[in-house]
Amino acid sequence: MAAAILGRLTVTAKPPSEPAGRMRGPPHCLHPVPGRPRALRLRYLPRARFPLPKRRLEVNPGGLRLSMKERFECCKQVTFLQQGKRALAAYGVVMGPLSIPSTQVLEEQAQESDDLTDSEESVYSGLEDSGSDSSTEEEAEDQDSGDEGTLKGSLLSKKAQARMASQKKEQVQCRSLETESMPSAQQGLPLRGEYEDDSSDEEDVRNTVGNIPMEWYQDYPHVGYDLDGKRIYKPIRTKDELDKFLDKMENPDYWRTVQDKQTGVDVRLTDEQVELVQRLQKGQFGDVHLNPYEPAVDFFSSQVMIHPVTNRPADKRSFIPSLLEKEKVSKLVHAIKMGWIKPRKPKEDTPTYYDLWAQEDPNSILGRHKMHVPAPKLRLPGHEESYNPPPEYLLSEEEKLAWEQQEAAERKLNFLPQQYRCLRAVPAYARFIHERFERCLDLYLCPRQRKMRVNVDPEDLIPKLPKPRDLQPFPTTQALVYRGHTGLVRCLSISPSGQWLVSGSDDGTVRFWEVSSARCMKTLPVEGVVKSVAWNPNPAVCLVAVAVEQSVLLVNPCLGDKLLYGATDQVIEAYEPPEEERLQPVTWAVAASAEHTRGVRLIIRHGKPVKQVTWHPRGDYLASVLADDGHTQVLIHQASKRWSQSPFRRSKGQVQCVLFHPLRPFFFVATQRYVRLYNLLKQELAKKLLTNCKWVSSMAVHPAGDNLICGSYDTKLAWFDLDLSTKPYRVLRHHKKALRSVAFHKHYPLFASGSDDGSVIVCHGMVYNDLLQNPLIVPVKVLKGHAPARDLGVLDVLFHPTQPWLFSSGADATIRLFA
């Protein structure tokens, strides 16, 4: 109470220092009157607005700045004043009527500051009694006295004032802290606070803007308003580095000088403040006297005290058993009885890990393990995964691009090979967890299946066949080329002696060649394309059947032994027409004399184009195939009797080719997909062979008569063993393109096939007498020579009757002999 009274007393004792100053503005005006002229205001104008002569700046470039320091205050006084005056003058020009520039005001200001110090002193004198720090007081006094000494009657810089004021304020605050902490001085605080709030001191430069971010005032010359509502101007803070440095070097208190943001002035911290800061930095309490480790008073100690803590008698309820508890206990008992609550499990003391496989039974494999498919191990890394792989394993730019564009599942590598110069540079692999996770997924989610990996040597897959060398003879090289035709050579036939060759071509000629010399012996022009030629297989008869357009010509080539072909002519001439005229599907005509000289003896005129003509092995009968849809597609003619008949009553499809069995009275008819074998004696169907082909092109029968080969346009060659099955014994797909013709050799176990791809493949086709042994088929030679023309290659192949020679005729208008 006494202290409070004292405080109040001091307040009352404090003289109202400057009533005149207070009169200038409303006492607590937050918004001062704008543009109000103030004496000191001009000093805070930006320097650029001072129309200072350059000379001055040169003489004393830091003049204004230096004036900030108290130490140079006096020596710079004069210049400063002059400068101020000049500035005032300048300002006067601008705002003439409003400005009241006079040095008197300045002096008045100085007076004010003096008064302030006085008043403050008086205040402190009041506090000194309550035991405040003396050193700060002294310092303040020092400063004051210094100020008084040096600046008597001169201008005290605003900054100095502000600093002093703030210092005092700090002191006050500091003191208030102390007084708070000290119980004895507890009463001092309200006193000081009261005084501070009440301060009507003119020079108390306290900012009234409140707790706002000070950068709001960044663009203004002032930082806020004092209690009188006057602007508080920013001090001129244009210290450059040099100034700062000088300050640092010369000011012993530089380290304890901080800037007050609210007023913008530099404040020198007092010793207490410094100590406070240091204490806080150390993490100690701000108050020196606070003891955080005070001995604890143990109220409820183990020692029984004589006196009870409370003297209240025990409640009645402490003697009566609690109903609530009883209920709870009974509930628990019930729960235990019912087995709802189980006692705590005894701790298991078995070790976590032990020898699990102590009694190992290798036979204890469970039933399910039979189907167990162990997970495959992860692939081991290759060179490309190295952190420093050989350069060839790094991807080039294009490969990288391709890698990035590929889908993740399609990539061969699931990472991009990288090269690092040293181990230090290797970063973490970003997809490590991903990869482990994917492995986990694979292990439990991926369906497993045992895949039998064929681990065979490819050489073992190749069938072990007898060497072609051991299967000789067979044609290997091209021996002769028969040139002369101008169109593609469609068909070939050879005389039974093997001396003469006949060929029919699209250029409308039939040519007779000598086999050994490749000489064209005779050319027989016919009208139209020659579809088929067939030399009579009977060596005693010299006749060639030629299918041209709608007729079949029987030609006597007049080659070789004159007796022989003369005999043939005689046989033909000796024909006597039968007495009764029989109905025939064709008309037989004897060739006219012009044609007779060329060799044509008989003409069998069919009503329709003839596709093929073939002789019976005895040489009397010949069969012709017509391009027709009806049942008269096949006709069988008897040359000696000039008699023809149509053997079939019904059509079974388009007939491709026909063939007589070499030994028995059988007749092969190939339609598009089937080959039918008719017994001519019994006149019935003996067998129907399923070729498995789309379109049969040609067929040939083995000279023994039990095997048949069948070429088709869908590149297949089917070998039928007639005794075995109606399905092919072997299907060969050797050619790339459609097969045009196939042929068997009369004596050697050879057969050949010619195809549109221009090649002739000669195969060894051995048929054994032993019925149990299957025929052996070995391809022995691929003969090439014909140049494909108009998508056609080899059109006909033919074996020499006695030699292992092969003739082939092609679309390139040549006939070639391979030997």
Add this chain to the structure above:
Amino acid sequence: MGGLEKKKYERGSATNYITRNKARKKLQLSLADFRRLCILKGIYPHEPKHKKKVNKGSTAARTFYLLKDIKFLLHEPIVNKFREYKVFVRKLRKAYGKSEWNTVERLKDNKPSYKLDHIIKERYPTFIDALRDLDDALSMCFLFATFPRTGKCHVQTIQLCRRLTMEFLNYVIASRSLRKVFLSIKGIYYQAEVLGQPITWIAPYAFAHDHPTDVDYRVMATFTEFYTTLLGFVNFRLYQSLNLHYPPKIEGQAEAEQKPEEGQAYAMDSESYMEKLSALSASLARVVAPNPEDEVQVDEFPVDGESVEQEEARKKEQEAVEKQKKLFEGLRFFLNREVPREPIAFIIRCFGGRVSWDKSVCIGATYDVRDPTITHQIVDRPSLEKQVIGRYYLQPQWVFDSVNAKMCLPVADYFPGVLLPPHLSPFVSEKDGDYIPPEKLKLLALQRGENPAEESGEEEEDDSDEDDDDDEGSEGEEHSEKEDEGKLKKLEEQRSQGKKLPVKVSVGTVRLEDKQRSAQEEQSEEKRLAIMMMKKREKYLYQKIMFGKKRKVREATRLAEKRKAHDAATKSEKKTKKVRRE
């Protein structure tokens, strides 16, 4: 015929398989529990041979389990534990909701738990089976051991993984069974041979993980649960086989326990022990002290059907392995602090070397940098200011390459700051026809005892000769010329030895060539004809195989060409540099 009509899908493969959903319903488990059960029991879907038959005519994509597997799961005691756990969680939630803390505590005390021992015994009836399946377990545990102790999984799991992996590494050190190591961009691969089984695992580089969001950690955690149990049992057995204590004890620990060590200053007792173990610098204590006299000389029995050559090869291989085990014996290494300590210390210790590091890097350092007995210092920085004479300063790759080469490689290529030779994978064994990088060829030659460095050195010498001034160059050239002459003579001698009969070269040789060629042609044609005669299926297979072979060849030639181009490029670069310098 008679009899009842047979219904479809009531016999045969359709009844042997069961879809996943049906299996789940049969087991009365949620999908998560089913998944967990499948992971723990090692049940996986099977791909039926005829999917459509199994799928009852439908072609929808379904996963099928073997019905037998699912029936087998029905009797699994763990299924009941899962259910118990579910009940426990429900009770606990209820108690929490009612704030009955006593109940919560009581429930937590009685938390149902399960053990996986019987499952491991069941899945791996013999120890060898377990070893065979250890790859994934180790990789997973090594990954989990590097996880941060936050969030992703239980801290106990991480610690357990760390402990188990360290134990395994210590076993590998003690048994010296490491065979191959490989620094890949993904991590470090190790291959050890334990009881004749190759075990490969990968450990990630020691970096923080960037945890991906599209990974289900529950699945991984379930796997890890199983793997840790497996690894624990395997470790126990392995330690037992070497007469080592399990849990491992550091040799000479008895004395160490009496006096407090500096390590205990910053770590708890048990932790520091674990740390010391994981430092991999101390050897382990044995139950029975090893007696060198006890080492039984293994009698050798010739295996039937094994030729002498094979036997010799086997012997040689064994010898090589024995030699490799003692690769770093007698060498003392020091690891600089920038070197990844754990892998390299592990590798060096596996081959009998002694290793230390800076005391501040990790506990367990045995000697200082200044130790004069250090023979190799592993450094991974471009240059070193202070170098001590008497030891090699090498990059870490040297250790890895030496282990893979089964011999201490020449050090010159591995000095700090030097451009390292490529690091090759030891897991690739090239068959003939595959591409072999030239570095590998060099290495193979080194292993055979040849010194390819001579030739290459000569080349370099030549290069340097060109670089250097004339006087030195002339000397070198003379030297090389002499060598060349010697070589030529040798070659000639060899030639003359090879030809015992003086055969005159005549015109006939040309024909001989022709004959060979024609024979070759004939053969190839034979082959072509034989291929024509192949059956369709075999032909398809043959063509597939041949296609694969051709692809391989193509790949090899591609690599070879790339290498050639690269070499040419580097050479030309060198030349231009030289020209510029001049």
